[in-house]
Amino acid sequence: MDAETRTLFESRLLSLAKARAREGRLPEATHTGAVKNPFCGDEIAVDVKLSAQGAVVDLGYEAKACSLCVASAELLSDWIDQVYSQAQSQEGGSPAPLQPEDLHALAQAIDDVLKGGNAPAPDGFEALVSVAPFRARHKCVTLPFDAAIKALEDKQT
Amino acid sequence: MGYDVAAIRAQFPTLERKIYGNKPLIFLDSAASAQKPRAVTAAMTDFMDTTYSNVHRGIHALSQEATDACEAVRGKVAGFMNADEREVVFTKNTTEGINLVAQSWGRKNLSPGDEILVTELEHHANIVPWQLIAEATGAKVRAVAVLDDGALDMDDFHAKLGPSTKMVAVAYVSNVLGTVLPVEDIIKAAHAQGALVLLDASQAVTHRRVDVKALDVDFLVWTGHKLYGPTGIGVLFGKYDLLDAMPPFLGGGDMIDTVSFQGTTFREPPYRFEAGTPAIVETIGLGAAIDWVETVGIEAIAAHEADLLDYAMDQLAAANDVTVFGTTPTKVSVLAFLLGDHHAHDVGTILDRTGVALRVGQHCAEPLHMRLGVHSTVRASFAAYNSRADVDGLLDGLSVCRELLG
Numbered sequence: 001m002d003a004e005t006r007t008l009f010e011s012r013l014l015s016l017a018k019a020r021a022r023e024g025r026l027p028e029a030t031h032t033g034a035v036k037n038p039f040c041g042d043e044i045a046v047d048v049k050l051s052a053q054g055a056v057v058d059l060g061y062e063a064k065a066c067s068l069c070v071a072s073a074e075l076l077s078d079w080i081d082q083v084y085s086q087a088q089s090q091e092g093g094s095p096a097p098l099q100p101e102d103l104h105a106l107a108q109a110i111d112d113v114l115k116g117g118n119a120p121a122p123d124g125f126e127a128l129v130s131v132a133p134f135r136a137r138h139k140c141v142t143l144p145f146d147a148a149i150k151a152l153e154d155k156q157t
Numbered sequence: 158m159g160y161d162v163a164a165i166r167a168q169f170p171t172l173e174r175k176i177y178g179n180k181p182l183i184f185l186d187s188a189a190s191a192q193k194p195r196a197v198t199a200a201m202t203d204f205m206d207t208t209y210s211n212v213h214r215g216i217h218a219l220s221q222e223a224t225d226a227c228e229a230v231r232g233k234v235a236g237f238m239n240a241d242e243r244e245v246v247f248t249k250n251t252t253e254g255i256n257l258v259a260q261s262w263g264r265k266n267l268s269p270g271d272e273i274l275v276t277e278l279e280h281h282a283n284i285v286p287w288q289l290i291a292e293a294t295g296a297k298v299r300a301v302a303v304l305d306d307g308a309l310d311m312d313d314f315h316a317k318l319g320p321s322t323k324m325v326a327v328a329y330v331s332n333v334l335g336t337v338l339p340v341e342d343i344i345k346a347a348h349a350q351g352a353l354v355l356l357d358a359s360q361a362v363t364h365r366r367v368d369v370k371a372l373d374v375d376f377l378v379w380t381g382h383k384l385y386g387p388t389g390i391g392v393l394f395g396k397y398d399l400l401d402a403m404p405p406f407l408g409g410g411d412m413i414d415t416v417s418f419q420g421t422t423f424r425e426p427p428y429r430f431e432a433g434t435p436a437i438v439e440t441i442g443l444g445a446a447i448d449w450v451e452t453v454g455i456e457a458i459a460a461h462e463a464d465l466l467d468y469a470m471d472q473l474a475a476a477n478d479v480t481v482f483g484t485t486p487t488k489v490s491v492l493a494f495l496l497g498d499h500h501a502h503d504v505g506t507i508l509d510r511t512g513v514a515l516r517v518g519q520h521c522a523e524p525l526h527m528r529l530g531v532h533s534t535v536r537a538s539f540a541a542y543n544s545r546a547d548v549d550g551l552l553d554g555l556s557v558c559r560e561l562l563g
Binding site for chain 2: 134
């Protein structure tokens, strides 16, 4: 088997997808978005919880989807958790809490990585670089981001 | 001499390709679209090089030659499915054929309370056009259930078929499961209730002889690109009296008798339904494809594919981690399956990198997948040019999937 395929399926993406450790809906979600990939039928629903100040504090998901989509959702959920935790632990409120527009920027950065851009993958998303050679699978990775952005664009639940 | 698959393969240049470096292409996606033999591409190129012109109403020699060539293909298509030439409408594809009948016949004949019977195993192309016309007319679409083995639930069919049924629109062969539906029984029962029948024969004409007169079917649609022909050309068969009573689907040049601002009149079928410049070169390609199939012999192709299907089914059955969907005895060489609990796309991605080209997903049959209780499937389909070595290549690829996916 070629190196690209081995790299993809021997990356941590597969173990993340198998564990599905972070999968679950958020009982206290303020926003919810669901999207479907019409090419394969994969579906994902993403719940986002915003604080009273409008910062993203949590993200949950539920997916009927392939390993790459689930792994991507796991990475996204974990990333939000880490950013939120860091913000909480910082005195003086720095770094700034995660704003919805940060999610948009992250989605764009992931898209750039998949398309083979020169910029390095954002911290925590390095494993997604291995998906770049598999163009037919890019949408699998971006689906959770699409759902998160849709959630933020929708009215509050 | 028996079926010489090596000689058949040699006529398909694409099959000589290597992909991902040096991997031979194992093409198992013919149910989506078949590869083209040189005879088809040569006929199209030769026509463009020597005879190309617009057709119908041309005064010059080229136009008359091109018209004659296209009309000869109409005759060839008619002979291929035992129809009258006047009953052969050229369309863009199967989807357009079904939409044509739904919109033209449906608008004139459907009323609130009428029912259109489809099945759970239909391609979206035989569901959505009926939903659209049902919404416009107040009619209702009902779906006949599918049994666990992929067969149609005929008890449910008979229970749902009734005086309100005006159209029964069903696949001749499932594009996912390969199930051959008992269309003779369906047509007889529908006619007894006064309903018409449309058969989606996209996956049937490639695997078996289709005889519209023997079937006594009212409408039958298929597409050229699955029959080793080009894209952009399809066929609608309709009984002449039915076509003659139907209003046009699209308006424009070629389909009119006279045009004036006081009123326009339309030509007789099939031309009434062929507005605008047709797919001229593709029509020639379709004719060449039919010639190619008839030369090899559709019965010989079917027997060869049945052997491949049996071989593949036996091999997959021997693996205890493969679930095959559609296990009826009446089945053509379309094989949907899942490997363990692995997502079809993960399997498809790895198989692709081993050189195996096949389909993953819902294959435009979302309701069927919901019925089967699976999100998506892997679909391998075998055509005239496939060999047992291709099946072995698929099995080798599945071994790689097991290694990488765990």
